[in-house]
Amino acid sequence: MNLEPNFIGGEWTTATDADSATRAVDSINPSDTRDCIGRYAQGGAAQMRDAIAAARHAQPAWGATTTQVRSDLLQKTAIELAARKEEIGTLVSREAGKTRAEGIGEVMRASQIFQFFAGEAVRYGGENLPSVRPNIGVQTSREPVGVVGLITPWNFPIAIAAWKLAPALAFGNAAVLKPSEETPGVASELLRVLQRNGLPPGVANLVNGQGPVAGAALVDGVDALSFTGSVATGRKLAQSAIAGMVRVQLEMGGKNPLLVLDDADLPLAVECALNGAFFSAGQRCTASSRLIVTEGIHDRFVAALRQRMRAVKVGPALAAGTDIGPVINQRQLDMVQRYIEVGRGEGAELVEGGDRITCETPGFYMRPALFVDTRNDMRINREEVFGPFATVIRARDYDEALALANDTEFGLSAGICTASHKHATHFRLNVRSGLAMVNLPTAGLDYHVPFGGTKGSSFGPREQGSYAADFYTLTKTAYIGH
């Protein structure tokens, strides 16, 4: 099998690092482990240094180019992604295990993000203000940060790369992308699309490789680092970034609560829980993992959710009729299975699913798991599981439900299902999370508004929408005497 190259300074290269223990990694389809998407060269510290140097070399000219040139690149990229959404969406499904609809939807999301930042590239600017002193004007302007390192996870392999690359390039930065080891194929395809649509050499580079090797090397020599992934990795990276005075943005895990109050529309609440907890095999940072349900509706809600769960079809991502694909790999499947044992050991009751299943092709399949009779201090309610796994916590009333929702070290997304305007408003104002959803699943976001969390979920400025400029630009304040 051919070795799939990295992309450094406008050249596709299979060079690997002599020091790197792993020279190549096969990207395996989690719905069919006999299907290998490709064998990818694994860069190490040397490739990373080359990529950072290429970006450093290319950035001044890119930062000085007209905003129209940058906008055109992003616009054309958006158009190609939309035109090829089925083909690239199928690759997303093959490599990340998402259903066909999810894969195509994600490619369309990436296209919309490039489209949005094609506009931002020409729209962003500064302010003119009067000085508080006589005969002086004040003008603020935004400048590129320089070279940005981008480290991404596997669960949204094209959308997350897009929501980092598009603003980085729109605002005149050069970038080095280190995607997840699990999804090198999708990342390579995205770089090829950018290249075809006019990306100058070195402005965006791609180095596939192991996190602790290639990822860890993407701190030295960059001006800013944007990371999405687990809390453990984010914390490590933050320390080295801050030690090197590198501007850093981290988007990490969640343990997102969905409150269901007595007055909720039951079918709506069940759909919100089912979608939020289990779609994309629960592998979303915004997944509803804690379902906090008040006394009066608890038993009816659990019964209705169990019934809906039984109707859900788990299967190969690209098979017709599949609602939930496999989890990403054997390690993740084993980890979710371990949490099933942890839950049982803690005295929670597994009332639905949780078992591994076999399908027509060999893959990492399990039925979505639902635990009831759980307490918020159990490990299954404190630690991110990142799989098709949810718990129900019984609450006396709204006040207790809100206190339970906030009693977590995470703060990414939180939802409430209720007919009460008073409770919905109070929740929106008092839940400690970056995203608050009313009568909607905790997952499912727009591309033009800020995204991010509080507490242990996020660090640094928000991603996406116009707020992305706060990370990808530096503000200069000029005082002009006249």
Ligand code: NAD
């Ligand atoms: P991960 O932390 O294992 O890996 C993320 C990236 O970091 C990968 O590219 C990996 O190679 C790299 N990496 C690993 N170790 C590294 C190191 N020592 N130094 C530098 N880079 C390193 O996470 P994952 O398993 O790929 O993704 C799942 C996690 O991502 C979950 O915790 C999920 O909640 C989180 N996530 C968060 C968001 C968000 O926006 N908040 C979105 C999606 C996923």
